[in-house]
Structure formats: structure tokens, C-alpha cells
Amino acid sequence: MKAFEPxxxxxxxxxxxxxMPPETDCPQVQPEEVLPVGMLRQAxxxxxELSELDVLRHFTRLSxxxxxxxxxxxPLGSCTMKYNPRVNEKAATLPGFAAIHPLxxxxxxxxxxxxxxxxxxxxxxxxxxxxxxxxxxxxxxGEITALFMISRYFQDKGENRTRVLVPDSSHGTNPASAxxxxxEVVTIPSNAEGGVDLEALRANLDSTVACLMLTxxxxxxxxxxxxxxxxxxVHEAGGLLYYDGANMNALMGLVxxxxxxxxxxxxxxxxxxxxxxxxxxxGAGPVGARGELVHYLPGPCVVQDxxxxxxxxxxxxxxxxxxxxxxxxxxxxxxxxxxTHGSQGLQDVSQAAVLSANYMRVRLQERFDLPYQGTCMHxxxxxxxxxxxxxxIRATDVAKRLLDFGFHAPTVYFPxxxxxxxxxxxxxxxxxxxxxxxxxxxxxxxEEEPQTLHDAPHTRPVGRLDETQAARKPVLIWPE
Amino acid sequence: MSYLPHTRAxxxxxxxxxxxSCQEDLFASIPPGLRLxxxxxxxxxxxxHDLLEHLGQLAARNQVAGRSSFLGAGAYRHFVPSLVETVxxxxxxxxxxxxxxxxxxxxxxxxxxxFQTMICRLTGMDVANASVYDGGTAATDAVLMALxxxxxxxxxxxxxxxxxxxxxxxxxxxxxxxxxxxxxxxxGRTEVPQVGSDVAAVVIQVPNFLGxxxxxxxxxxxxxxxxxxxxxxxxxPVSLAVLEAPGAYGADLVCGEAQPxxxxxxxxxxxxxxxxxxxxxxxxxxxxxxxxxADGQGRRGFCLTLQAREQHIRREKASSNICSNQGLCALxxxxxxxxxxxxxxxxxxxxSMSASAFARERLAxxxxxxxxFSGPSFHEFVxxxxxxxxxxxxxxxxxxxLGGHALGREYPELADSLLVCCTESTRRRDVEELALExxxxxxxxxxxxx
Numbered sequence: 001m002k003a004f005e006p007x008x009x010x011x012x013x014x015x016x017x018x019x020m021p022p023e024t025d026c027p028q029v030q031p032e033e034v035l036p037v038g039m040l041r042q043a044x045x046x047x048x049e050l051s052e053l054d055v056l057r058h059f060t061r062l063s064x065x066x067x068x069x070x071x072x073x074x075p076l077g078s079c080t081m082k083y084n085p086r087v088n089e090k091a092a093t094l095p096g097f098a099a100i101h102p103l104x105x106x107x108x109x110x111x112x113x114x115x116x117x118x119x120x121x122x123x124x125x126x127x128x129x130x131x132x133x134x135x136x137x138x139x140x141x142g143e144i145t146a147l148f149m150i151s152r153y154f155q156d157k158g159e160n161r162t163r164v165l166v167p168d169s170s171h172g173t174n175p176a177s178a179x180x181x182x183x184e185v186v187t188i189p190s191n192a193e194g195g196v197d198l199e200a201l202r203a204n205l206d207s208t209v210a211c212l213m214l215t216x217x218x219x220x221x222x223x224x225x226x227x228x229x230x231x232x233x234v235h236e237a238g239g240l241l242y243y244d245g246a247n248m249n250a251l252m253g254l255v256x257x258x259x260x261x262x263x264x265x266x267x268x269x270x271x272x273x274x275x276x277x278x279x280x281x282x283g284a285g286p287v288g289a290r291g292e293l294v295h296y297l298p299g300p301c302v303v304q305d306x307x308x309x310x311x312x313x314x315x316x317x318x319x320x321x322x323x324x325x326x327x328x329x330x331x332x333x334x335x336x337x338x339x340t341h342g343s344q345g346l347q348d349v350s351q352a353a354v355l356s357a358n359y360m361r362v363r364l365q366e367r368f369d370l371p372y373q374g375t376c377m378h379x380x381x382x383x384x385x386x387x388x389x390x391x392x393i394r395a396t397d398v399a400k401r402l403l404d405f406g407f408h409a410p411t412v413y414f415p416x417x418x419x420x421x422x423x424x425x426x427x428x429x430x431x432x433x434x435x436x437x438x439x440x441x442x443x444x445x446x447e448e449e450p451q452t453l454h455d456a457p458h459t460r461p462v463g464r465l466d467e468t469q470a471a472r473k474p475v476l477i478w479p480e
Numbered sequence: 481m482s483y484l485p486h487t488r489a490x491x492x493x494x495x496x497x498x499x500x501s502c503q504e505d506l507f508a509s510i511p512p513g514l515r516l517x518x519x520x521x522x523x524x525x526x527x528x529h530d531l532l533e534h535l536g537q538l539a540a541r542n543q544v545a546g547r548s549s550f551l552g553a554g555a556y557r558h559f560v561p562s563l564v565e566t567v568x569x570x571x572x573x574x575x576x577x578x579x580x581x582x583x584x585x586x587x588x589x590x591x592x593x594x595f596q597t598m599i600c601r602l603t604g605m606d607v608a609n610a611s612v613y614d615g616g617t618a619a620t621d622a623v624l625m626a627l628x629x630x631x632x633x634x635x636x637x638x639x640x641x642x643x644x645x646x647x648x649x650x651x652x653x654x655x656x657x658x659x660x661x662x663x664x665x666x667x668g669r670t671e672v673p674q675v676g677s678d679v680a681a682v683v684i685q686v687p688n689f690l691g692x693x694x695x696x697x698x699x700x701x702x703x704x705x706x707x708x709x710x711x712x713x714x715x716x717p718v719s720l721a722v723l724e725a726p727g728a729y730g731a732d733l734v735c736g737e738a739q740p741x742x743x744x745x746x747x748x749x750x751x752x753x754x755x756x757x758x759x760x761x762x763x764x765x766x767x768x769x770x771x772x773x774a775d776g777q778g779r780r781g782f783c784l785t786l787q788a789r790e791q792h793i794r795r796e797k798a799s800s801n802i803c804s805n806q807g808l809c810a811l812x813x814x815x816x817x818x819x820x821x822x823x824x825x826x827x828x829x830x831x832s833m834s835a836s837a838f839a840r841e842r843l844a845x846x847x848x849x850x851x852x853f854s855g856p857s858f859h860e861f862v863x864x865x866x867x868x869x870x871x872x873x874x875x876x877x878x879x880x881x882l883g884g885h886a887l888g889r890e891y892p893e894l895a896d897s898l899l900v901c902c903t904e905s906t907r908r909r910d911v912e913e914l915a916l917e918x919x920x921x922x923x924x925x926x927x928x929x930x
Binding site: 096099101141318460480 | 553576648655693779
């Protein structure tokens with residue numbers, strides 16, 4: 001393989017052309033005739049000039065430098081890199097979904113509104129919530145949406161609650177969202193079993209606490225067994241319980257956040273509901289709420305009036321959190337996924353995800369440390385601390401060496417409470433043979449010469465990159 | 481229907497290795513009282529064939545925005561070459577994760593780097609990020625950066641900024657952190673305001689929501705003279721082929737929506753927000769940034785950089801909470817711009833302007849209709865109507881025409897007006913047909929009353 005693929009800008013040649021837009025048959029006007037002089041573009045934007053084949057080859061070659069679910073196993077903890085069914089992709093390209101305008105009269109988009117309404121119902125049922133808003137564009141966007149709702153809710157109740165509690169094992173988005181929503185963030189330590197330390201929780205619960213943000217199963221992959229007590233304590237203090245749905249893949253059809261006592265949830269449709277990650281997005285982060293909180297959901301939501309669907313802003317809505325209705329084509333895919341599975345199918349998904357994770361856990365804990373013992377849910381967290389102590393092999397070395405074996409790395413150095421963390425989530429769609437070959441790779445590399453790991457990856461188009469240099473003297477665009 | 485690969489034998493093998501007798505045992509840590517203990521109330525599972533039939537039926541109940549659509553208002557139907565979808569549907573882009581493992585993600589990383597470069601070249605700015613959710617959230621991100629940078633609390637936002645963007649901003653600022661003051665419009669354009677020393681930013685949109693081209697240099701200068709940041713929102717980057725780059729007339733931050741340069745209308749999403757800034761503001765940028773670097777052997781490569789700004793490192797001290805962005809949509813934009821080049825983008829811009837100029841003149845000649853404003857516009861304009869616009873739109877929809885956007889809800893002062901948009905794919909006969917339908921629609925009720 002070539003050392004690198006030149007950028008579009010290096011390949012550009014003046015005057016080279018690819019596909020051109022259609023020509024209108026309306027009389028041509030020139031910018032100078034219409035636009036104010038001070039607003040006329042002086043020099044055309046320096047976009048690259050290429051042929052269509054140039055462009056296709058460029059991006060095909062770039063694609064070949066990537067790992068992806070379709071080509072490699074991605075045991076990324078908390079990311080749920082499951083198979084992305086292609087029928088869902090086909091659904092998203094139907095012109096009746098892809099070519100409709102978001103501001104078309106509601107009477108002309110009844111199919112889209114019906115789909116959204118049904119998806120709202122399905123997600124409310126899966127989570128045990130009373131209502132869902134499909135507006136948030138990603139998990140973190142869902143988090144901040146829910147925090148805005150919480151803020152407004154307490155404001156309306158005349159309560160001055162300024163603090164949000166997050167466990168020390170929480171996703172980084174939790175404290176970041178809480179801070180952005182104007183709350184003071186308080187970190188609650190974990191106990192020896194990896195659960196929320198109830199003493200620390202009690203000590204921090206008072207009339208200034210707005211909510212506790214919790215992932216269950218936790219980022220350690222463990223079910224929070226004290227959840228009933230936690231819910232009771234938080235509610236007794238007048239606070240709310242927020243469910244970070246990143247790990248919902250473990251629990252579908254088995255336990256519902258609403259039944260555990262959660263008041264608000266977000267889901268990651270790009271995790272649990274199989275919509276593709278796209279190299280970093282788009283996702284979708286619908287938010288659900290129970291009781292009075294449903295009136296605070298961002299609007300508009302889709303409601304049904306007899307045979308007709310229309311949009312409506314909830315009574316005390318916090319307002320919009322994005323343009324238009326949501327990441328609609330992501331919603332189409334998630335709806336297709338849910339309709340493919342039904343109740344039993346979703347339950348089977350969660351059970352298989354948990355079985356696969358436990359199988360890998362027992363096989364790998366023979367050689368790697370498992371700081372938090374016991375049956376896991378859909379993921380588990382190993383530590384490379386023993387390898388580091390014995391042989392100087394760190395989690396990052398394991399991650400990079402796995403690339404040479406043809407596996408994407410697990411999530412590393414997260415959660416922060418595990419030293420040299422390797423967080424592994426196999427998902428339900430990987431075969432036993434794939435799990436076994438990954439396990440074998442892990443056991444093999446653990447015995448390799450440490451230098452082989454330090455120098456890894458050896459088989460990728462580039463080796464470890466100089467991130468310090470990249471940050472010290474950032475080059476973020478190709479110079480003109 | 482299932483995507484599970486495990487055979488009965490596989491399950492037995494795994495259960496045995498784990499040391500439990502059945503799958504149920506793995507859930508023993510869950511308090512029994514919490515278990516659902518029933519089926520979820522979901523519609524029955526569908527086989528692929530039946531699913532496609534069901535989705536096809538839903539899709540058929542939606543009216544596609546085709547040639548006879550004059551609806552824009554922040555979502556624009558420009559031509560997108562077939563190759564864009566060919567690239568974005570490639571497995572290695574579509575099903576890749578966020579490029580945290582750089583050595584296994586050089587394709588995604590380089591494409592983002594190229595996206596950042598193109599956004600900077602379009603907007604005339606120094607740095608751009610890897611994308612945010614959409615044009616509306618991009619404007620909020622820009623304002624949050626300005627509030628943090630200036631440590632001032634007031635934001636002047638033009639009434640010409642997309643109403644959704646203004647609503648998002650008020651949602652975000654309701655929790656504290658800043659107050660919004662609206663800059664009124666005069667003849668559809670933002671007047672250059674007096675900017676006080678407590679103002680963090682002045683936010684305008686070019687062209688504005690009503691289609692008019694603002695006095696970018698005047699407004700940016702007013703902001704900067706008062707020590708505030710000038711934020712320019714661009715909701716159709718095609719316009720940047722003919723309109724001056726905001727960086728060239730003094731913008732500190734440029735935010736916007738890149739849907740019109742590569743994505744289908746998609747009922748409003750997923751779209752892709754962009755955010756570009758002067759380099760002094762780099763460390764306040766939200767979201768991912770890709771930088772050029774090298775490996776130990778000096779080979780060129782790309783990686784995520786300046787991650788110390790981000791939530792997974794800084795937690796509550798991060799510059800933003802954003803994690804997932806609109807990666808694949810940014811790729812679509814990159815491919816589309818690579819295909820169009822400067823010439824293609826200019827053609828799209830000229831075509832849109834020409835069709836719009838023609839429609840403006842033609843529709844204003846329909847008896848009872850008139851132009852609301854005479855100022856310079858790009859591809860959208862406001863048409864005053866003799867009957868309620870909502871009524872006109874329903875009537876046109878029955879004839880398969882999407883006639884525009886009724887402005888009354890967001891601009892009560894324009895309750896009699898439609899926002900009409902044309903692009904390079906608008907044909908003369910589409911405009912003529914719209915003119916005739918408008919004429920017929922307006923005459924019909926008059927005849928009845930006679």
C-alpha cells in the first residue's frame with residue numbers, strides 16, 4: 001500500500017472538472033447586477049479541481065485506510081459497535097423519507113410523522129417512560145436536553161437546586177453536560193464493588209441536589225444492584241434520577257429504567273438500535289421523561305389526532321434544542337431495527353450481548369486482571385496493570401498491537417477508576433469464532449516481546465503518531 | 481428475523497465456559513422486583529420483505545420535494561452528484577467508529593482534515609472543527625465561545641437569524657450564562673446597531689432568513705469596534721461562491737449549515753453544522769479537531785488533536801459536551817465540494833440567483849401579490865399575498881406544489897407573506913406554473929363570494 005494518499009488539494013489541477021450542477025433555463029443574472037459591491041466575493045473559494053474518477057479513487061483509497069464494523073471486530077466498551085443492518089440503510093434512502101422537506105405542510109408528510117410517533121411509543125415502552133422527544137442529535141445532546149428540563153422543572157417549583165451528582169465512573173459527557181447546563185458538578189466515588197458508594201451519596205444529598213446521573217449497567221459493565229436504594233435516597237432528597245442510556249444494550253425487554261426509578265433517560269440510537277456510527281456520527285439521542293417532566297420535553301413532539309399526525313410543543317417545553325425535528329433518517333433506521341426485532345427479538349439481543357461478554361470475561365481474566373469481579377452485563381473492564389508491572393506492557397500497547405492482529409482496540413483508559421483500563425464490549429452480533437480469535441490474540445500478545453508491543457502497530461499505513469507535536473504546533477488545514 | 485450468529489451449540493459452549501446453566505443466571509444480580517416479567521408492548525416483528533413493504537407504505541404517504549418545490553427556509557434542495565452517496569455508503573466510512581485509534585482511522589481523519597480545510601476556504605477563516613449537530617446548534621456554539629472569550633454577558637442577535645437557531649440559543653441561555661437582545665430588521669435587513677461595552681457578540685445571518693443580503697462589513701465592524709465578536713451564520717454555503725467570505729469582512733466566528741452542499745433534505749436531519757474561527761479562538765472551539773502530524777518514521781499522518789478541550793479528558797471543565805458529531809454528513813459535504821470545485825459551486829450559485837430573480841419578478845406580477853422588500857437577495861425572497869399564505873400553501877400542496885414557507889408564526893409582521901426559494905434546479909416552466917396556480921387560487925374564493 002502507498003505510504004499515504006495525497007490530499008485533494010495536492011491532487012487539484014486548475015481547470016479540471018467533475019460533475020456540474022444543472023443549468024437553469026431562467027435568464028442569467030450576474031452577481032454584480034444583484035449584490036451590493038461590498039459583499040461581492042473577490043476571489044473564488046480555493047476548492048480543489050478534480051475529475052470524477054480522481055474523487056472516487058481518492059475516497060476509495062482513504063476508506064481502505066480505515067477499520068470498520070463491516071471489516072473488523074470492534075470490541076469497544078460503551079460504544080456498542082454491533083452490525084448495522086443494510087435493510088435499514090435501504091429504508092433511509094427511500095425518496096419518501098430522504099427527499100421530503102422539513103417544513104412541508106404536515107398534511108403532506110403524514111408517513112414521516114406516523115413513523116416518528118410510532119418510534120416515540122416504542123422507545124417509551126422500552127425505557128418505561130411516559131413520553132419521548134426525538135429531537136436530540138446525539139447522546140450528549142440528549143443529556144444536556146434533560147438537564148435543561150431538570151433546571152426548568154425546579155425553577156417552576158421554586159426550588160433552587162444547583163448541584164448535579166455524577167459517579168467517578170461516569171462518561172465524560174455527564175459532567176460536561178451538567179456544567180454546560182449551569183450546574184455545579186459533584187463527583188461521587190465508587191465502592192469496592194464498583195457501585196455507587198451509598199455513604200458518599202447520602203452525605204452529598206440535600207436540597208441543593210437537582211439530580212444524580214447514572215449509567216446502569218455502570219461503565220464497569222456491572223448492574224447497579226443498589227439501584228432501588230439509590231432511587232429512594234435521591235427521591236427522598238427531592239432530587240431526580242437521570243439514566244444515561246449508553247449501556248441499554250444489556251437490558252432491553254429485561255429491566256426498564258422507568259421501573260428502576262429513573263425519571264429521565266436518553267438513548268443512543270447509534271449504539272443500542274444499530275444505526276451506523278459513520279466515523280463519529282450522526283447519531284440520535286432521544287430523551288424520555290415520566291410524570292410531570294413530560295411537559296418539559298423539547299418541542300415540537302409528534303402527537304396523534306384520530307387518523308392524523310401533527311406536531312405540538314409540550315406545555316412547559318424548554319424549547320428547541322436543534323433545527324427542525326431531529327436526525328430523521330437515523331430515526332428511520334432505528335424504527336426499522338425495532339420493527340425487525342419486536343419484543344422477543346430485542347430481549348434476545350440483550351441476552352446474547354450479556355452472554356458473549358461473560359464468555360470473553362472468563363476466558364480473558366485468566367491472564368488479565370479483572371479489578372471488579374463477578375458476572376458482568378454487556379461489557380467488562382480489564383486492567384493491564386499486571387502486564388505493566390511484570391513486563392512494562394501498558395493498555396495502549398495492547399490496543400495498538402491488537403490492530404496488527406486485525407482487531408480494533410477496546411476502549412482504553414476508561415473508566416478513569418481503573419488503572420490501565422481495557423473496556424471490552426463484544427456485542428451480540430459477533431460469532432463465537434470471532435470472539436475466540438480475539439481472545440487468542442489477547443493471550444498471544446500478552447506473552448510477546450514487550451518491544452514488539454511498544455512499537456506496534458507494525459502493519460498499518462502509519463505507526464504511532466506524534467500527538468504531542470500535533471497539539472503543540474497545530475496544522476488543522478492544508479495551506480493555500 | 482435476527483442478526484444473532486449464535487447457534488444452540490455456541491450458546492451451550494459459552495454458558496459452560498462461564499459456569500452457569502442458562503442465560504437467565506447471568507441476570508441474577510438484578511433485583512427480581514425490577515424485572516419486567518412480561519413482553520414489551522411493541523408492534524410484532526417483521527421479516528425483511530414485510531418491513532420494506534411497511535416502510536414503503538409510510539414513505540408513500542409523504543410528498544417528495546421535487547422540481548415544484550419552492551420551499552427553503554434553512555433546508556435547500558441543490559443538486560448532489562450520485563458519487564456522494566457511493567462514497568458515504570462505503571462500509572469503511574459508514575460503519576467506522578470515531579477515529580480515536582488514529583492508525584486504524586487514517587481515512588476518516590484525512591477526510592475530516594479536508595473538510596476543515598474546505599470550510600476555512602469557503603468562509604475565509606483560519607480554523608474549523610470536524611462538525612457540530614446542525615446550523616442552529618452551531619450558532620449557539622459560536623455564542624458560547626464568544627461569552628467565554630469576552631467574559632461579557634449580552635448577545636445581540638439579528639431578527640434575520642433563522643428562528644430555530646434563535647430558539648435553540650434561548651434554550652441554552654435560559655439556564656444562565658447570557659442574555660439575548662434582538663436586533664430589529666428594517667426593510668428586511670439588520671440595522672447597524674450601537675454596540676455597548678457589555679456585548680459579547682453580534683450575530684447576523686447572511687443571507688438572512690428572509691433571503692436578504694446583510695451589510696456584513698458594517699455589522700462586523702460595529703461589533704469589533706466595541707470589543708465584541710462578530711458572528712456570521714451561513715445557512716446556504718452555495719452563496720459563498722458569489723458572496724464575500726465572512727472572514728474577509730471581519731467575522732470572528734462563522735457558523736452554519738452545510739446540508740445544502742451535499743445532503744438530501746431528509747425531513748430535516750441528519751444535517752451538518754460547521755463552525756470556523758480566527759486562530760486566536762482555537763482553544764475555545766467545541767468538538768473534534770484533526771491535525772496533521774507524523775509517525776516515528778517520519779511518515780505523514782492525521783490524528784485528533786487538542787483533545788484537552790474535550791469532555792472525555794476535561795469532564796466538567798471541557799469547552800463543550802459534544803461527543804458524537806455528524807461525521808458521515810461532513811464526509812458527504814467534502815465529497816460534494818471536491819466534485820463541484822469552484823466552478824460547480826459558482827454555477828449552482830448563479831443558477832439559484834437567476835431562477836430566484838426570475839421568480840421574484842414573475843410572481844410579483846401575479847395580481848394581488850407583491851414583493852415585501854426591495855433589498856438585494858440571493859435565492860430567497862418574501863412575497864406578500866392577498867389571502868392567508870397557509871391557505872395558499874394547502875391549495876398548492878393539493879396540486880403537488882410546495883409553494884414556500886408561511887412566515888406568520890415566526891414573523892407576525894409578515895403574516896401575509898410567503899418565503900419563496902429557487903435553486904439551480906428550478907426551471908422556468910415551474911415558476912410559470914406556480915404563477916398560474918397562485919392566480920387561480922386567489923381568484924377562486926373571490927368568484928365564490930360574488
